[in-house]
Amino acid sequence: MLILKANRLVVVDYDLCVGCQCCMFACTRRFAEAGLSRSTIHIKSAGGFERGFVVTVCKACSEPPCMKVCPTDALVFRKPGGVTLIPSKCIMCKNCVDACTVGAVFWDEEVNKPAICVYCGYCVGYCAYGVIKLQPVGEGEDRR
Amino acid sequence: MIEGDPISRVLYIDLTRRRSWVEEQPELFKERLGGTGAAIELLHKECPPSVNPLGPENPIIFAVGQLNGVFPIASKMVAMFKSPLTGNLGESHGGGRSAVALRMAGYGALVIKGRSETPIYLSVHMDEVSFKDASVLWGMGSSATGRVIREREPKPGIRTIMRIGQAGERMVSYACVVTETYRHFGRLGLGAVFGSKKLKALVISGRRSFKFKDPRQYRVLYDEVFNALVTSPLMKKYHELGTSMNILPLNEMRALPTQNLAKSDFECADGISGETFAERYLGRRVACAHCPVSCIHIAAFRIPYETEPYFYKTKMISYDYELIYSLGAMLGVGTCEGILKLIEEVETLGLDAMSTGVSLAWATEMQQRGLITERETAGLKLQWGDYGVYLNAVKNIVGQPTEFYTALARGVDYASSKYGGEEFALAFGGNEMPGYHTGPAAYVGYLVGARHSHLDGAGYSVDEKFAKAGKHPTPEGVAEALIAEEKWRQILSSLVVCYFGRGVYTPEIVARAYNLLGYQLSCEDLVKIGAEILRSKYNFKCREGFDFGKLRIPTRIFKSPTPLGPVTEEFIRESIKHFKTILESAPEG
Ligand code: SF4
Ligand code: SF4
Ligand code: SF4
DSSP: OGGGSOEEEEESOGGGOOOOOHHHHHHHHTTTEEESTTOOOEEEESSSGGGOEEEEOOOOOSSOHHHHTOTTOOEEEOTTSOEEEOGGGOOOOOHHHHHOTTSOOEEETTTTEEEOOOOOOGGGGGOTTOOEEEEETTSOOOOO | OOTTOGGGEEEEEETTTTEEEEEEOHHHHHHHOSHHHHHHHHHHHHSOTTOOTTSTTOOEEEEOOTTTTTSTTOOOEEEEEEOTTTSSEEEEEEOTTHHHHHHHHTOSEEEEESOOSSOEEEEEETTEEEEEEOTTTTTOOHHHHHHHHHHHSSOTTSEEEEEOOHHHHTTOTTBOEEETTTEEEOTTOHHHHHHHTTEEEEEEEOOOEEEOSOHHHHHHHHHHHHHHHHHOHHHHHHHHTGGGGGHHHHHHTTOSOBTTTTBSSOTTGGGGSHHHHHHHHEEEEEOOTTOSSOOEEEEEEEEEOSSSTTOEEEEEEEEOHHHHHHHTGGGTOOOHHHHHHHHHHHHHHTBOHHHHHHHHHHHHHHHHTTSSOTTTTTTOOOOTTOHHHHHHHHHHHHHOOSHHHHHHTTOHHHHHHHHOOGGGOOEETTEEOOSOOOOHHHHHHHHHOSSOSTTSSOHHHHHHHHHHTTOOOOHHHHHHHHHHHHHHHHHHHHHTOOGGGTTTSOHHHHHHHHHHTTOOOOHHHHHHHHHHHHHHHHHHHHHTTOOGGGOOOOGGGGTSOBTTBOOOHHHHHHHHHHHHHHHHHSOOO
16 A cells, blocks of 8 residues: 555645645545545745745654644554554643644545655645655755 | 435525524435536525515625546636626636535535625635624725635635635625635626625635445546547646637737727737746646646736835745736736736736726727716826736726716626717626637627636637638528537536537536436437526526616627638627527427
8 A cells, every 4th residue: 555655745846836735735635535634734824915825735744743642542653754643542622732842744634634745646646736745764954 | 415415405604693504405406416506596595576686685706616626627716696786696616625615514505695784704614604894804805805814714725715805895796706816706796796785715625535336437537538638639738828828819810809899809919828927927737626737827017116226025926818908908908017007906906807908999999089088087098008007997997086987887888878878888688708819709798608708608719710610600590509509508608618618528528527416417408408598598688677678789899800801890789689589499398
């Protein structure tokens, strides 16, 4: 399964982003649903459309802050970076949402559990502008 | 309907009593799909006959459709209300994030009734509806309002912030509602209706999702549509140059209304073409939510400070064909700079750019002919191309320092009924014309179209088809083509798909999408529903006084030849008669 491959999503160039959010819709569709509740990529304007967009994705941290604050070990480390959610263990405390430095732990309002990136790269295929790509964890950082 | 799809939930908001409630209306969305189809039925129900469009009884209806948030380029929301500009059906479509936000908040439609005593703004975050004080926002421009609310409200990225400027507050009949800075519910005066309700802004957000019975087929169809959108050459054009690509070809065809249509080509067209805008000013492209096309073009416009050397402010201003036509060619403004400055003013005040440009073009001719003087214009000498003067005139439409501007703020139809010059007051059915002097079909479309936009029956493209085929249109042929297109557009605007994606959303694709959503609808069923929606719209229009036989046609349009030769009054009247006959002979829904 793709999830076991240690890839992660990176932002190639924020300035290419047109804010279409097709990536966000792709993310939820990956889980066989239409809409946004499962999405773990988030696009918002940088304070008004005129300033361009901010693309938020999970960084697949080697020491994930979200995992550290989880009281029930519902978030498990995934080698060499990132976490996997065990939904049955989650008690919906939202500690992980607050703890993520880049704001990439989202909340799935439909099931009332965190939405965690599964590092599959499905969204990449729906970005017509080459803003995001999938690459192995550790290979370069966002510099922009 | 798929399980858990909240499309049939209608959110009602009563501003007078500050109350909100939800009603489930599954039949409405089953029979009328959503969007335009649902909105017109809600309008029939909620708007009592003959109400004052600026009175508390006039409701504002917003509606989305089943494809919004589900398929790409289904990115538009429909607004319906009684129009303060025409006195009958007001229908306006807007994009940005509005459609996706309402759909993801879990509603198919939103009905706003009543009137608040004091300025307020509304926020709807899924099931949470709040009425918030907007006294301090009253008097602010559309961008400043957006900035304040952006800071104050939660859910960045998945919210829409719809707001009005001073034009809406002062109830200028063609005030618009701005959404996400660069998109608009532009035509027919929704901004004035907001203003009459003391409603400064509306924020909506949501983050829902719903499951498909057959997710695999959903993905297959999604990919088919998405790939078609991304690879289609037409979409490429919308993305690269945007709608302003039309300036040069329309100018070449002599179909670009210039200087109040005294001419139909503009000697400065090169200087204001889509190509020129892109090469010199294009700073960024953006998209409505869930649309890969990204046709919104934003100019980066550097303005030096007069008092400080080497100090600039960079304004980001969105441009489109219709704005370049109405604030450029129509006013004889032949530079990108002049047009951008005018667009910015119009945007800040929250006016419909087309109505503003056409109104000022008429006023210019009035003054040049000596029918009005500087007393009426508050000292301004309106002159083709002088954008500095037009900037002040735009402000005056809102500030209304003289009776003349108060009349102009009600549109050229009204202003010319008071001051004369009707033969060159370029409004059709009460609404100022769009930028296509392409032939008779365009004009018949403007006159009878349900929402008085060039996008109604696409008359310009009917003209173009005749011109390309080297054929002469007949009045019957024009009426038939317009009605056929109109019926189908009712379906697209019920889904609600952006018309730029119409080539991709064929009847077959739409029927397949509906089947996936759990409806058994054939292509024929869809066309039949389209016809029913269209009739329902005309029922409302006629109920409110629209009369096919009494339409005023400014004779100016007969003076400059179109690509199809001169247009005649007999042809147009004949064609309108046919339009009415076909409409009335449609089988009862
Ligand atoms: S919300 Fe769930 S996953 Fe997140 S910290 Fe709390 S228990 Fe752990
Ligand atoms: S799909 Fe690409 S361009 Fe569109 S919002 Fe996502 S990252 Fe930006
Ligand atoms: S084509 Fe343009 S207007 Fe239409 S939905 Fe896409 S970005 Fe919006």
